[in-house]
Amino acid sequence: MSAIYKDAQHPVNERVADLLSRMTPEEKFAQMHAYWLILQSDGNHRERTDLSDEFSGVTEQAALAERLKLGIGQITRPLGTHIVEAKEGVRAANRLQKTLVEETRLGIPALFHEECLVGLLCKDATLFPSSLNYGSSWDLDLIEQAAAAIGEEARSTGCHQGLAPVLDVSRDVRWGRTEETFGEDPWLVGMMATRYVKGLQGKNRDLLATLKHYVGHSFSEGARNHAPVHLGFCELNDTFLLPFEMAVKLGNAGSVMPAYHDIDNQPAHSDAFLMTTVLREQWGFDGLIVADYGGVSLLHQHHGISHDAAESAALAFNAGLDVELPKDDCARHLAQAVDRGLISMQKIDEIVSRVLKEKFRLGLFEHPYRDENGVVLQTEATKKIAREVATRSVTLLENNGILPLRGKPRVAVIGPTADDPLALLSGYSFPVHLIISDMLEQTSQVTTPLAALREQLGRDNVRYSKGCHIIEKRMAGAPVFPGDSGGKPMQSSPVSRDVSLIPDAVKTAGQSDVVVLCVGDLSGLFQSGTVGEGSDTDSLNLPGVQQQLLDELIATGKPVVVVMTGGRPYNLGGQEDNVAALLMAWAPGQEGGYAIADVLTGRAEPGGRLVVSIPKSAGAAPYYYNHKLKSGGTPFAFHFGSRYPFGFGKTWTEFEYGPLQLACQDVPNDNGVVTASITVRNSGAAAGSEVVQLYVQDKVASMVRPVQELKAFQRVHLEPGASARLTFSVPTDMLNFTCRHGERVVEPGEFEIRVGASSADIRSTACVMVTGETRLITGKWRMVSHCEVEK
Structure with a gap:
């Protein structure tokens, strides 16, 4: 009689429980980390060793073949680690998967992940524009199409999880990773990220998008990589957590990755409040939390909040982490952590259950292999989308x-x-x-x-x-990693x-x-x-x-x-x-x-x-x-x-804006909608498009608010002399901010609605009064505005 976990007719939860009951502690620990391997189709796989080992402080490993007998949670970048033809890379990945499925005691398949922010990180995959290009298009539909195209290339190579998109909100362009962001407005970043997630994952979430870097990574001290972040929770929530909340609630994102830095002395990889209380309990996130590469080992190597790898592993997994990436630098010490009482087997079971649940849900047990002849890269349709984004x-x-x-x-x-x-x-x-x-x-x-x-x-x-x-001359790698001291030249x-x-x-x-x-x-x-x-x-x-x-x-x-x-x-x-x-x-x-x-x-x-x-x-x-x-x-x-400034850009023509008109001067706080209309006319001699932007200023609030915030936008294309009437609808929920108690609220009062061609080129304004009582925003709230265009 077949084991319950092998029978796809049984509910996922039953399959998880059955498999978990059969696993030894060592087999459970193996599901909580990855291996970073250079795969070979003959099965002669070897571990990737380079400066990343120096970065994490780990160089010694036991024999790979022996460790693989216990199974593995994930395989890190099977096609994105070295130059290999995609077909050969899939063949090699299938060979490893065969070992896990057919030659281990329980036959648990691995989940393969790749980078895919600007296209699948794989030889011959389409090289898409950067995230700043995505954002600069101000075209949500196009970004969803681009992400869907990236997702199809990824699926064709056997990828199950993509380490994208980046939801960091740009704050200081000196930061090197600015290129990975969608821009400096949290709501726009949230909208772009949500559509990217929907495109990459597809309707069935059969490819996991990974939201990163959770959270506040882009507001580092001096705009330096990994540097501390100095933020209170109110600003953290309003600016940096908002895009993640949107992508989780609106996009059903399948994975989240913590960041390398600390906030107010608390490293993200050990932050139980952010990973468990906020992400899982308050937002209802049901996916996998995976470490940024080497991030767990940095808890003792750089942050100095633990004594050794075993303690770092316990801190991270107790806080909410599910999988250590890219290797088992700290997870291989989990048995020691359990023996020392740093983490319980009950917590281990909880984590492994989530990992197994996702593997069952993705269908890995039924379909562990990918057809090496089914790889599809660089189609004309995909290249056309890449060119459209760039243009x-x-x-x-x-x-x-x-x-x-x-x-x-x-x-x-x-x-x-x-x-x-x-x-x-x-x-x-x-x-x-x-x-x-x-x-x-x-x-x-x-x-x-x-x-x-x-x-x-x-x-x-x-x-x-x-x-x-x-x-x-382009050279690989810096001689000094963050935290190194002495012995090396800067x-x-x-x-x-x-x-x-x-x-x-x-x-x-x-x-x-x-x-x-x-x-x-x-x-x-x-x-x-x-x-x-x-x-x-x-x-x-x-x-x-x-x-x-x-x-x-x-x-x-x-x-x-x-x-x-x-x-x-x-x-x-x-x-x-x-x-x-x-x-x-x-x-x-x-x-x-x-x-x-x-x-x-x-x-x-x-x-x-x-x-x-x-x-x-x-x-x-x-x-x-x-x-x-x-x-x-x-x-x-x-x-x-x-x-x-933000929102600025010239075109071949000029546009005139009429007066801004409100449907109602007074709008109820409870379930209210601010409706504003404006007419835009192409007053130049050439056809062109305008991105009409709507900003809001909270005139008086109980907390200090920004001078203005983007709440809606709409691109409109007009022939010379033509005009269009744009009607924006902004839910009052979107007027919220985080109060001193750490909760989102919408306060009654006066709000100035501003419409223009950029954040510094406001063409027309009007004031609306939000009436009623201060209202608490919880659960699923209205995060999206709308615009109707009448030409």
């Missing part, structure tokens, strides 16, 4: 009328990012993230701006000069100061009608680039000698169109008024060159709008549009603020 996110910040380029002008394409495929990719794309061997070999599908402009304008009309380097900057290429660039500019100068940064982990995880900055000046290149090109008198790519915005050293045009394209992925060329030549409009403000200088950081009134100092500091 719609290109943001025009300056234009003296030179754009779009007309006819076939002689164009000098200059700059270190003009013909570098890696310059179009963010840190979690496959070629950049591995930083191994010759990365350029993995970028054949990337079209650079130079290649696209030559294709569109004709090779004879495009001259090229690199002008300067950003980094002359990391020196890899950025080039070589100016020898500038004279040739100036000569090329002189032979042309217009200069397209491509500048920006290079993403790379742990200071191997100028932006990315562990690649933070102290300056918002262009890296290296790019500013000198820009200055000398402007001095030629030729019109200079600046195209900036990368993971954070930079200043132009005061030349913003002297450039002919300025485009921000972020890290637009493999189709980015086409997107940039399409906008430059007028084949597409610059539809992007900023989702991170561009501070005047590093001295203005942290800067974000939804700051407190007193953030600027008293009096406002001259350096405070942003030339290009």
Whole structure:
């Protein structure tokens, strides 16, 4: 008679209970961690060993084959760990799964996870634009389509869990991981993340999205990687927890990943209040909480809140963690933790039950293998979506009328990012993230701006000069990990100061009608680039000698169109008024060159709008549009603020806004809706689209509130002279904030409704009075506004 757990006809809870009753403690512990392996189709798997072992302080491991006999919870990045053809990678993963399913006592399959923030982290997968591009599109439907396309590529390779999206709310663009965020507004981040989760997971949640980094990771001290976060719960809840709450309640996210930092001296990986009380008990999260790589070991290695790995494991798992990633640095000491009374077998059973439940729900026991011939990467449909995201996110910040380029002008394409495929990719794309061997070999599908402009304008009309380097030789890894002390030299900057290429660039500019100068940064982990995880900055000046290149090109008198790519915005050293045009394209992925060329030549409009403000200088950081009134100092500091604020972006035309009209001046607090209408007219000579944005200011509240907060937006496309009537509906629930008792409340009172083209370009306002009593917001509340468009 077959065991209950092997019979899919039985309810999942019965199967879990049956399997759990058959497991030894060691087999249970094995389900609570992963192995990071380089898989081989002949079964000769080996463990991945590199600087990550130094990072976690773990180098000794028992024989892999013996440990695999106990089973395993997850396998870390089977296709994303090394360069392997996808078909061969699936074959190797199937071979490991066969060992677990057919050659172990209980036959429990492993769950495979991969990175998939900007496309599946796998050789030949589609290289999507960065999260900043996602956000800058202001297109929720498109982002859901992109995530769905990424999900299909992931499923085809046997991936069960994707470590994305990132819900960190940008607060200081000096932070290297700014490129991974959707922007600086918590509600917009929540909306984008929710749609990404829905797209990636699909209707059946058969691929788990992983919300990270829980929580507040982006507001680190000095914008430095892993640094402490100084926040009280009210601001933490209103700004940083809100997107996670939305993605859990609206998106049914399947997994959450804690962050590396501590908040008020409490490391996230041992925070029972955030992982259990808030996430599971208050929000009803029913998925898996997985550690960020090495995060459990940092409890003793860096944070110093435990004595050893066994105690770190107990702290994390007692607090709410389900699975340690990427390996078993601390989980392999769980038997010792139980013996020392640091964690109970009852808690172990609770955790393992959740892990097994998800494996049963995903159907791994019935379908443990993936068809190696079913791998589907780089379809035309997927590439089209990637190009659409890249194009719609290109943001025009300056234009003296030179754009779009007309006819076939002689164009000098200059700059270190003009013909570098890696310059179009963010840190979690496959070629950049591995930083191994010759990365350029993995970028054949990337079209650079130079290649696209030559294709569109004709090779004879495009001259090229690199002008300067950003980094002359890409190297893997920083010699110093956070927390290291003594014995090693500090990391020196890899950025080039070589100016020898500038004279040739100036000569090329002189032979042309217009200069397209491509500048920006290079993403790379742990200071191997100028932006990315562990690649933070102290300056918002262009890296290296790019500013000198820009200055000398402007001095030629030729019109200079600046195209900036990368993971954070930079200043132009005061030349913003002297450039002919300025485009921000972020890290637009493999189709980015086409997107940039399409906008430059007028084949597409610059539809992007900023989702991170561009501070005047590093001295203005942290800067974000939804700051407190007193953030600027008293009096406002001259350096405070942003030339290009949140929501800003030019297009080929102009738009006029009529007066804002409220359906009702008084709105009841209980179940009320603020309804506001406005007419927008295309007053220019070209067709174009406008992203109409609605902000709210709470005039008087019992707690200090931001100067304004985004609550709704709508893109509308209009022909010249055409107009549209937009009617926004904002539930009163969305006017909430966190009170001193740690609860969301909506207070009655006056709210100013502001509608405009950006956070700094408000065209019309009106005041509404919310009536009634102060109301507590609990459970599932109304988090989404709506807009109806009548043309």
